Structure formats: C-alpha cells, structure tokens
Amino acid sequence: MTTNILKTLSLIFVTSLICSCSDDDPADTGGLPDAIVNSDPAGSPPRNIIESWAGHNNELFRQYFDNNVAVYYSDDVARPLEWPFEFLSKTTEHANDVYGMFGIENRLYAVFHTSSPAPYVATAFDSQSENRNLFDIGFNGYEMSGTNTDNILLSVSKIVETSSNGISGSAAGDVWGDTFSQIFLYDAYASQQMQADADRIFGQYNTATANFPRENTYWFRDWYYPIYSNYGGGQAFGNFFRIVAQYYPTTGNSFSHDMNMGEFVHFFSGATGEDLLPLATEAFGWNDEWQDQLITARADFPTLNYPFEPVVYITDLTLGATITVSADNGNGPEGAEGSLKLIDNDLFSKFLVGGLDTNNINFWMQQDLTEAAVVNKYNFTSGNDAPERDPKNWELLGSNDGTTWTSLDTRTNEVFTGRNQTRDFEVDIETVYKYYRINITANYGSDAIQISEWRLYYILE
Known part of the structure; x- marks a missing residue:
C-alpha cells in the first residue's frame, strides 16, 4: 500500500515538472493535429509555428518551454542543443522581475536558425509576430559563446526597452540611442553569476564612446555604471522604466512623445532617489536649453521622489485661450x-x-x-x-x-x-x-x- 502511494506521488511530481518545464521532440509532433499529440497544459505555447516575418516562411518546431520562454529551432539547427533553454529562461525571469512585465502572455518566444541575414525583434504590440514578444536570430556556431549569448541579450534588451510595463515604445530612445543594451547585458550576466562575461562586457563598453548627446560621451563609464553601482544595480533602471510608464504622457498604449534631456535626468533622479544633475553634468556636459527642460520637467512632474526645490513656477496661458x-x-x-x-x-x-x-x-x-x-x-x-x-x-x-x-x-x-x-x-x-x-x-x-x-x-x- 505504501509502495503504491509513493509511486502515485512520484508520478504526479514528474507530470507537474513536464507541464511547467518541457523539452520537445519534433518527431512526436510533425504532421499530427494537436488533438492527437498535444497534451500540454492550457496556455502552453504552440508546438509548431509558421514564420510570417522578415521574409521567412519556415515551419518551426518547439524545442522547449516553461513559464518564461518558448524556444523554436528551424530544421537546419543541429540537435541536441540545450544550453539556450536555461540561459533564456533565467534571462527572461530576471527581466520580468527587474524591468517590469511585458505583454499579456509575458513569455518570450525565441526562434533560432543556423544563420539569419539580420536579427528580427518584435513585441506584444506587433501584429506581425501575432502579438508575441519574439526574436529570430541565427547561431554563430552552436557553442555557448559570448557572441551567441550577446546576440540573445541584445534582442531581449530591445524587447524590454520597447514594451516593459505594458507601454509600447522607448520614451528615452531619443536621448540614449542604442546604448541601453550596454547596461542590460552587464546586468543580465551578473544576475546569472556569469562573471567572466560581465567583466568582458564591462571592458568592452567602459571605453566605448558615442557622439550623442555630445562628442565622446562615455555612456557606460560615466552614466550607466555609476548609477548601477551606487543605486541598487539593475533595480535603479527597473525603477526608471516603472515611473516612466506611470507618469510620462501616453496616447493609448504608446508614449505620446520622446523625452528630452531635462526630463531624462529628472526621471532618473526619481528612479534613484537622488538629484543626478551633477552626474549628468559630468557625463554629458550641460547647457541652458537642458536646464530649461529640467526646470519644466520638475514643474510638469513634481511628485518624483527625490529632493529638489522648484526654482520656477510655470503658467501655461494658452489653456482656455x-x-x-x-x-x-x-x-x-x-x-x-x-x-x-x-x-x-x-x-x-x-x-x-x-x-x-x-x-x-x-x-x-x-x-x-x-x-x-x-x-x-x-x-x-x-x-x-x-x-x-x-x-x-x-x-x-x-x-x-x-x-x-x-x-x-x-x-x-x-x-x-x-x-x-x-x-x-x-x-x-x-x-x-x-x-x-x-x-x-x-x-x-x-x-x-x-x-x-x-x-x-x-x-x-
């Protein structure tokens, strides 16, 4: 009797693991309708999908899924290839925890080919991907190399930047350009205790410069990393995304307009709880136009949580005119x-x-x-x-x-x-x-x- 109970409990436990975290064998699904082969729990990602983006039209078979991710390979990808499963799941779980939920399903769909002409990235707001958070990239060899993991994280960072907290678009995109991925990659590696890769990213971006908002701007060295190291790591950037989604103007589920530099510094100050104008001045320089923007931002968004004194009061006389x-x-x-x-x-x-x-x-x-x-x-x-x-x-x-x-x-x-x-x-x-x-x-x-x-x-x- 005791032996039968233990066997029954073991079967239940194994079944629950299969439902929440599952590797798939394409041979079990090819050509058969879901009613015959699909015993997945409700809400599971489809076992096969047809690409309808970036000029692709391949049928892809699911290789793995859990609550965070669904992984699909094209026919040309050599199997077995399992390292992306855990790496992607941990990456997505960390992104949700730190930067906010993205999309209704909140699952990342990862599509891989042996090679791909250009990465394709879509969010839950894109109908072409059937409103899935999805990327489609090619492997550079099959090993868990820095190139392959970097390419995955670059795709995930774009999804996070443009869809976190249920808002479509990047309010800060006009200010930071394509540089947010720098701190996202560093934080993703650090969160998974992949210190060698975190150090590699640090070395790569600590000396990298951009020509915005001024010549020879060190975004990682002078802005991202000081915030990361002094104000709670990735959580400071998660706070930024959250308060931007909460307070910045939207039209429908999209931001109404792009941030200017003054608003950017004001919202980051609110995210860290400290006035970051001195840090911004050191990182980017400062000018009268940005100062006017900061003053206006403090008047427009007076409830952000950091110490500042309103230096001016602005009356919009056009209201009612x-x-x-x-x-x-x-x-x-x-x-x-x-x-x-x-x-x-x-x-x-x-x-x-x-x-x-x-x-x-x-x-x-x-x-x-x-x-x-x-x-x-x-x-x-x-x-x-x-x-x-x-x-x-x-x-x-x-x-x-x-x-x-x-x-x-x-x-x-x-x-x-x-x-x-x-x-x-x-x-x-x-x-x-x-x-x-x-x-x-x-x-x-x-x-x-x-x-x-x-x-x-x-x-x-």
Whole structure:
C-alpha cells in the first residue's frame, strides 16, 4: 500500500515538472493535429509555428518551454542543443522581475536558425509576430559563446526597452540611442553569476564612446555604471522604466512623445532617489536649453521622489485661450489640420494652411487669453514633415483691444532642425496683454505654413 502511494506521488511530481518545464521532440509532433499529440497544459505555447516575418516562411518546431520562454529551432539547427533553454529562461525571469512585465502572455518566444541575414525583434504590440514578444536570430556556431549569448541579450534588451510595463515604445530612445543594451547585458550576466562575461562586457563598453548627446560621451563609464553601482544595480533602471510608464504622457498604449534631456535626468533622479544633475553634468556636459527642460520637467512632474526645490513656477496661458488666424485650413478650424490644432496641446497634430504668396507670406495667428497676462516665454513645435513650411521670420505682438498692437519680440532666420521639434523663445516684458499675435513674414520657400503647436507661458522665478 505504501509502495503504491509513493509511486502515485512520484508520478504526479514528474507530470507537474513536464507541464511547467518541457523539452520537445519534433518527431512526436510533425504532421499530427494537436488533438492527437498535444497534451500540454492550457496556455502552453504552440508546438509548431509558421514564420510570417522578415521574409521567412519556415515551419518551426518547439524545442522547449516553461513559464518564461518558448524556444523554436528551424530544421537546419543541429540537435541536441540545450544550453539556450536555461540561459533564456533565467534571462527572461530576471527581466520580468527587474524591468517590469511585458505583454499579456509575458513569455518570450525565441526562434533560432543556423544563420539569419539580420536579427528580427518584435513585441506584444506587433501584429506581425501575432502579438508575441519574439526574436529570430541565427547561431554563430552552436557553442555557448559570448557572441551567441550577446546576440540573445541584445534582442531581449530591445524587447524590454520597447514594451516593459505594458507601454509600447522607448520614451528615452531619443536621448540614449542604442546604448541601453550596454547596461542590460552587464546586468543580465551578473544576475546569472556569469562573471567572466560581465567583466568582458564591462571592458568592452567602459571605453566605448558615442557622439550623442555630445562628442565622446562615455555612456557606460560615466552614466550607466555609476548609477548601477551606487543605486541598487539593475533595480535603479527597473525603477526608471516603472515611473516612466506611470507618469510620462501616453496616447493609448504608446508614449505620446520622446523625452528630452531635462526630463531624462529628472526621471532618473526619481528612479534613484537622488538629484543626478551633477552626474549628468559630468557625463554629458550641460547647457541652458537642458536646464530649461529640467526646470519644466520638475514643474510638469513634481511628485518624483527625490529632493529638489522648484526654482520656477510655470503658467501655461494658452489653456482656455481661443485661436484666430488670418487664413485657415480648407476644412475649417475644426478640420484634421485646422487652426484649433495650434493650441490642442498635442505635439503630433498640426495646423496647415496653403495657397500663400511665397514672396510675401503675411500670415498671422492670434490667441485671446482668458484674462490679460504677462507672457515672457513662448514656443513653437514644428510639423511632422516638409521643413520648407516652417516659420523662418516672425514678430510677436501684444494688444489689449485687438486693434492697437505693440511689438514684443522679433525673430529672423530661425531654424527647426527636426520634425515635431519644440523650440522655446524668451521675452523680456512686464506689461499685461489680453491678445497675443504672431505675424509670420517668411518661411523656407513653400506656399504653405504648418505648425504643430504654439503655446504662451508666464515664468515666475
């Protein structure tokens, strides 16, 4: 009796292991319907999938799965090849624990070929991968080499960066470029006690430079590693992803816009609990534009948890204002590109009007504030395309009756170096006005003017 009970318990234990962590034999599944061969528990990844991405159309058979990962090999991959299973599972589990969950299923699909022309990486937000967190790469030989494990981690780092915490995209991508993978690789190796590989990555990236945000920036040496070593390792970066997902503006399940440098430093300070402006100054240099961005970020996101004193108070005077233009879009002010888009607080909509005289643009736009106020700062955001439509020369005027105007600021030969770029302009005045008008006298050669946003502010220092 006792012997039978022990046998039964052993069978249950072995069965549970098979359900949660399983190697697969393609010979058992090829050509047979799931109803015959698939005894997997509910929610298991499919035993075979057909590639529908990157020009591939191969049928792939599952080699292994657990709660973290599903591994598929193409027919040309030599078997047995099992080292990727544990490495991938530990990598994914660590990524979930540190950087936040990604996707509804929260499982990583790893596809391997003997060779592949270029890595393919997709997230749960990509329909081409059937909304799976997935990468498709080629082996460089079959051994557990630094090249093979690095390529795996580079793919996982991109998935983490662009889908963690249920938000699509990388808010910090415009600032850190492709460098986040540097600290991700180091942390992934360190977390698995693969110290020789962690040391190799340290040596590789500690001397690597980038040309952003300035020439000869040592991202790993001067930014990532000091944060990693002084503020809790990978958890500091996990905190960054979490508070960005929590506080940074989104539209649907995507970030509304990219971070600027001031916001980047503000959110990293919130992630570490310490003001990182001194570290950022040493790592990247610092300038007046970034300082203005940091001040604005502290006003826009005042609840981030680190000690800082608000140095200015910013009032957005455009809130509640009405807009008038000398010529509107053909579909009217409420059209998809009508004048109301000038003050809708959406940097990715735009106002567009055409049919102007290229030799004499003579276009104006006017805000009627809710009450008379001092404006000492304003900004424009350029459109998403066609830089020839950008304003080049203009004048800011103020009035209290809409008839008599006083010149407040004149700009010539201004350039927007990027699309959807916001540029700030300061004005040294102390008089209150109810109406503010911009007269645009020249653009860059088009018969059209386009602007994504025009905002007026009062800054109290």
